[in-house]
Amino acid sequence: MIDAVNSYIEILPYNSFYLGDVLGTLRQVYKYNFIDSEDLKTMRHLIKKASAIHEFKGKYDQVSVNRIQSKIIPERSIEE
DSSP: OHHHHHHHHHHSOTTOHHHHHHHHHHHHHHHHSOOOHHHHHHHHHHHHHHHHHHHTTTOOOHHHHHHSOGGGSOOOOSOO
């Protein structure tokens, strides 16, 4: 499923409603769902990647993903 989300993020236009919707959903899932530590790491990367695609107008690479500040990642609302 995570690979499907990753692929979907990559094909979306940088300023589309759908990219914003995916980003909002990823942030909600990250904040409220029970997720193992490996998936949390992947979710953080997907959130930063979606943000980088929007921020850098679709021209992104790993460097631009790393330039996205970690404050974009929501604080978890559940205890692990």
